Amino acid sequence: MEKNQKVGPSSYSEPLVDNPALVTFFIRHLNFWYGDFNALTDVSLDVRKHAITAFIGPSGCGKSTFLRCLNRMNDLIAGTKVEGTVLFDQADIYGQGVDPVDLRRRVGMIFQQPNPFPQSIYDNVAYGPRLQGIKNKAELDAIVEKSLDKANLWKEVKDILNKNGLALSGGQQQRLCIARVLAVQPEVILMDEPCSAIDPTSVQKIEDLMHEIQDQVTIIIVTHNMQQAARVSDYTSFFLQEVAGEPAILVESGPTSDIFTNPIDQRTEDYITGRFG
Amino acid sequence: MKKTKDQIINDVALSFFWIAAGLTVAALFAIIIYVVVRGIAVVSPTFVFTWPHGVNAEGGIFPTIIASIYVTALSMLIATPIAVLAAVYLAEYAKQGLAVRIIRFAADSLASVPSIVMGLFGFAFFIETLGLPLSMLSAALALSLLMLPIIMRTTEEAIRGVARYIRWGSYGMGATKWQTVSRVVIPAAMPRIITGLILAMGRAIGETAVVFFTMGQAVNLPVIPTDSGRAMPIHLYLLAVEGINIPAAFGTAFMLMGLIFTFNLLARLISKRYKKVD
Numbered sequence: 001m002e003k004n005q006k007v008g009p010s011s012y013s014e015p016l017v018d019n020p021a022l023v024t025f026f027i028r029h030l031n032f033w034y035g036d037f038n039a040l041t042d043v044s045l046d047v048r049k050h051a052i053t054a055f056i057g058p059s060g061c062g063k064s065t066f067l068r069c070l071n072r073m074n075d076l077i078a079g080t081k082v083e084g085t086v087l088f089d090q091a092d093i094y095g096q097g098v099d100p101v102d103l104r105r106r107v108g109m110i111f112q113q114p115n116p117f118p119q120s121i122y123d124n125v126a127y128g129p130r131l132q133g134i135k136n137k138a139e140l141d142a143i144v145e146k147s148l149d150k151a152n153l154w155k156e157v158k159d160i161l162n163k164n165g166l167a168l169s170g171g172q173q174q175r176l177c178i179a180r181v182l183a184v185q186p187e188v189i190l191m192d193e194p195c196s197a198i199d200p201t202s203v204q205k206i207e208d209l210m211h212e213i214q215d216q217v218t219i220i221i222v223t224h225n226m227q228q229a230a231r232v233s234d235y236t237s238f239f240l241q242e243v244a245g246e247p248a249i250l251v252e253s254g255p256t257s258d259i260f261t262n263p264i265d266q267r268t269e270d271y272i273t274g275r276f277g
Numbered sequence: 278m279k280k281t282k283d284q285i286i287n288d289v290a291l292s293f294f295w296i297a298a299g300l301t302v303a304a305l306f307a308i309i310i311y312v313v314v315r316g317i318a319v320v321s322p323t324f325v326f327t328w329p330h331g332v333n334a335e336g337g338i339f340p341t342i343i344a345s346i347y348v349t350a351l352s353m354l355i356a357t358p359i360a361v362l363a364a365v366y367l368a369e370y371a372k373q374g375l376a377v378r379i380i381r382f383a384a385d386s387l388a389s390v391p392s393i394v395m396g397l398f399g400f401a402f403f404i405e406t407l408g409l410p411l412s413m414l415s416a417a418l419a420l421s422l423l424m425l426p427i428i429m430r431t432t433e434e435a436i437r438g439v440a441r442y443i444r445w446g447s448y449g450m451g452a453t454k455w456q457t458v459s460r461v462v463i464p465a466a467m468p469r470i471i472t473g474l475i476l477a478m479g480r481a482i483g484e485t486a487v488v489f490f491t492m493g494q495a496v497n498l499p500v501i502p503t504d505s506g507r508a509m510p511i512h513l514y515l516l517a518v519e520g521i522n523i524p525a526a527f528g529t530a531f532m533l534m535g536l537i538f539t540f541n542l543l544a545r546l547i548s549k550r551y552k553k554v555d
Binding site: 076130 | 450453460
């Protein structure tokens with residue numbers, strides 16, 4: 001995969017990556033409102049397929065909001081509005097007749113707060129496959145094992161699959177949630193600060209598994225932790241709300257190594273070097 | 278050290294709170310102890326499992342226990358599906374606005390209708406208008422009117438209590454609204470829904486006025502829903518008010534309280550188990 005291509009500040013109308021087949025999300029001039037509040041303005045970005053992209057920026061910079069635009073999770077919040085273009089696999093996800101339910105099956109999501117269902121570990125992971133109508137026990141068993149294994153959790157829970165998912169530690173719960181999403185074989189996983197509420201050992205395991213599944217899934221991770229962005233991601237986008245009450249913008253995007261060592265924009269450099277945020 | 282004025286006010290206020298709390302507990306214990314002391318001597322296997330006989334209703338209260346359980350179970354069967362479906366609709370589907378506020382206000386008003394009025398209505402509507410007999414069915418229908426708002430509001434609260442991020446976990450993997458509601462939200466709310474159901478059962482089994490109007494008073498062992506019968510509270514009332522057999526009245530009261538106490542205990546156990554995993 002070519003990594004040297006620079007993706008500059010947002011205001012593009014032409015494709016930023018030459019080959020559309022390499023692009024999972026093609027976003028142009030995205031604006032987002034919570035009621036009257038314009039939270040994001042004019043965001044344009046290409047998200048590379050089978051790469052790990054990190055969204056960084058200070059609190060309230062709209063990075064989580066932007067993430068939720070990608071699987072239309074914001075639809076669940078009353079009074080929100082989106083303008084602009086978001087193509088997923090070259091199809092407009094805000095187009096007419098698009099079923100957000102179908103989109104969310106292909107674009108799974110992990111949240112900051114681990115949110116297992118108050119059910120057994122097995123039932124948590126089997127939830128998605130069952131929604132799709134898989135009833136065969138052997139088939140479900142195989143999916144559950146494979147998904148938990150991918151999520152680096154199988155060894156810890158293989159003997160307690162009937163235990164309530166809420167009985168696990170926070171870090172294990174988060175890996176359970178990752179296994180639950182992996183079980184429906186999404187093309188993309190959106191992670192909204194998945195490691196901010198869990199123990200370091202589990203953080204390590206989650207970062208490991210991100211690399212292990214990267215060849216099958218495109219991953220976008222929102223993180224407060226710049227070391228984590230530098231460790232795990234191939235590409236990084238820096239979001240910033242410069243003035244409170246004004247919309248946030250996407251300041252700069254590019255290969256992670258460039259963003260962290262040689263940013264174009266002074267604001268990115270200030271943030272990376274810890275001058276604010 | 279001399280106490281300041283604020284400290285004295287604090288102490289006085291605190292002692293009032295203690296007295297108030299103590300009075301509440303004392304009232305409860307006084308009733309329980311009184312009924313237990315006067316009732317327990319009467320209660321025996323014979324009392325529980327045989328029929329009353331003779332002019333003084335000696336013997337047991339078996340048919341009244343069965344009638345009470347029968348009518349409670351039947352009213353639960355009628356009220357639960359309607360109340361739970363209404364609650365799911367209100368909490369998950371209805372557009373929050375005037376209509377929902379009116380439904381909630383109606384439910385709360387229904388819950389505060391005096392039970393004697395509900396009994397009168399049950400008699401006028403189910404028996405006089407619809408022509409149903411004085412029976413388990415009529416009483417269960419009237420009782421279910423009483424239970425509907427209780428179950429509906431507790432279920433609605435239980436469903437609203439399921440955290441948003443748990444729902445999002447389901448939506449975030451491509452579940453529809455109905456799949457999320459039926460497979461995640463309702464199971465997660467179930468312990469609290471069951472708690473509400475059990476509390477409603479406790480209310481129904483102790484209800485006197487409604488069954489008095491709608492069930493009849495004959496000491497029958499009810500088999501089919503159109504059989505009449507005499508529920509425990511009615512038996513108690515008749516024995517006591519006509520002075521027929523005061524010891525048996527206390528025995529009945531003891532059994533009735535035992536049943537309700539068991540329901541409440543069950544409700545607490547279930548909600549406790551729920552909190553452990555929450």
